[in-house]
Amino acid sequence: MARALQPVTHTHRLATEADIPALHAIMDAAISGPLSTFLTPAQVEASRMIMGVDSQLVSDRTYFLIEIDGVLAGCGGWSRRITEYGGDHTPGRVPALLTPGIDAARIRAMYTAPEFTRQGVGRLIVGLCEEAARSEGYSRVELVATMGGEPLYRASGYREIERFADDRGGVAVPLVRMGKSLKDTSADVGKT
Numbered sequence: 094m095a096r097a098l099q100p101v102t103h104t105h106r107l108a109t110e111a112d113i114p115a116l117h118a119i120m121d122a123a124i125s126g127p128l129s130t131f132l133t134p135a136q137v138e139a140s141r142m143i144m145g146v147d148s149q150l151v152s153d154r155t156y157f158l159i160e161i162d163g164v165l166a167g168c169g170g171w172s173r174r175i176t177e178y179g180g181d182h183t184p185g186r187v188p189a190l191l192t193p194g195i196d197a198a199r200i201r202a203m204y205t206a207p208e209f210t211r212q213g214v215g216r217l218i219v220g221l222c223e224e225a226a227r228s229e230g231y232s233r234v235e236l237v238a239t240m241g242g243e244p245l246y247r248a249s250g251y252r253e254i255e256r257f258a259d260d261r262g263g264v265a266v267p268l269v270r271m272g273k274s275l276k277d278t279s280a281d282v283g284k285t
């Protein structure tokens with residue numbers, strides 16, 4: 094006799110410092126896995142310099158974890174700080190605070206475990222981040238996407254602002270700055 098399918102349970106919570114080892118592991122797996130299909134092997138290795146755990150997001154309590162049936166499936170967050178992307182080890186961080194209503198909040202450090210991609214984890218985290226930023230008075234969000242992240246953000250209503258490359262890892266890694274208005278979620282008002 095066929096067994097009834099058990100419902101999949103997604104839960105979310107804010108990450109704490111105790112989660113940081115697990116965050117390193119999921120980010121490493123996501124860079125080696127889903128991101129690697131968009132880049133050359135040299136670009137994947139260079140990406141590790143400009144991606145990874147930003148413990149400031151954890152201490153700010155703006156970094157979400159998604160668990161599916163109790164297993165860490167993805168992570169990502171938002172920020173009230175100027176730093177646009179990168180981990181604790183990435184040069185050029187600017188931790189000064191943004192101003193709600195004037196500056197765009199950031200979406201930061203989105204990673205889904207390879208075995209949980211294309212199940213809505215990324216989209217769920219983007220929605221949580223937008224809701225949190227809106228509740229603190231931000232009317233716009235901007236982010237810097239990898240080539241692996243761009244399809245998720247396009248599907249979430251973000252529009253391209255500019256393309257550029259970051260060569261601080263020794264090889265030029267293509268990136269795209271994107272933005273979305275939180276005033277009207279049905280229509281993006283990106284600059285381009």
Ligand SMILES: CC(C)(COP(=O)(O)OP(=O)(O)OC[C@H]1O[C@@H](n2cnc3c(N)ncnc32)[C@H](O)[C@@H]1OP(=O)(O)O)[C@@H](O)C(=O)NCCC(=O)NCCS
Pocket residue numbers: 123124127128167202203204205206209210211212213214215216217237238239240241242243244245246248
């Ligand atoms: C980017 C990433 C977080 C997406 O996570 P995800 O949980 O798989 O995303 P979702 O399942 O919520 O995808 C939502 C939509 O985005 C789009 N999308 C996501 N990944 C895509 C891909 N690889 N190819 C095409 N479209 C994609 C689709 O429209 C998708 O909807 P669908 O599955 O119904 O077609 C994940 O691929 C990842 O960890 N990549 C490596 C790390 C990285 O580059 N992070 C981005 C930093 S900016």
